[in-house]
Amino acid sequence: MIRIRDAVPDDSDSLVEFNAAMALETENMVLDPATLRAGVAALLAQPQRGFYLVAEDAGIVIGCLMITHEWSDWRNGDWWWLQSVYVRADYRRHGVFRTLYADVEQRARRTEGVIGLRLYVERDNARAQRTYAALGMQPTHYAIYHQTF
Template sequence: MQIIAEHNAAMARETEGIELDFDTVSRGVGEVLRNPGRGMYLLAEIDGRPVGQAMITFEWSDWRCADFWWLQSVYVRPEARRKGVFSTIFREVEKLAMEQGACGLRLYVFGENRRARSTYEALGMTLSHYVMYERSFDGGKP
């Protein structure tokens, strides 16, 4: 759990310049680990050391009568980038989603994160025609 929370904090800092409250992030990670209905994490390791991750959550589509799988909290440690870590995670998620009858994969990405966007496009993802809106109930905390 600790490494996932550390990765989440590093990702927010690196991609958006945001410092997350580590206790809140740790509780959030723990909630997913204790409650499979909230989602799941996939971790990638090199030589037994965690170097990358993605959290998967589920969105029911009544239009398609199936779940979309959302990739969230995507992070690969800097020293492991451009070594196929995320591609491996993505292909495993894709395989599991298809096996379990999902209708597709979705993710959102910080608009200025061009490196991530090019990675997702190289893996066959396309820019959606949807625009995301948000209304925060916690004072706009990240």
């Protein structure tokens, strides 16, 4: 049975492992382990930045996602961004992400000031896009741009 809970510092090794695997799998990017570990620790230590949820099966962490906040002055509320989504390969297609998403959606609906959920997905990741659509999410007309420092 899949159980969802807030991540705690003892989950750091799993979160680092999953983030590194996700970056390599989806973007063919190798993340610096020290920077990644520091980033995971920073979020866990500063809940105003967001939070991680983990999915467990029989006490084993099998998936995770991170929520960060974006203030919208147009709507006077926070968007919750789903990021760092990962499910272990041997647990994919078993409802792990669906269970994580359901938990996030319930939390968001109960949290005053949260106006919705957002995420970004690789343009070529059709499987993920179908999953998000099946959960009721819709594509936006926005493209994301960035500048890295």
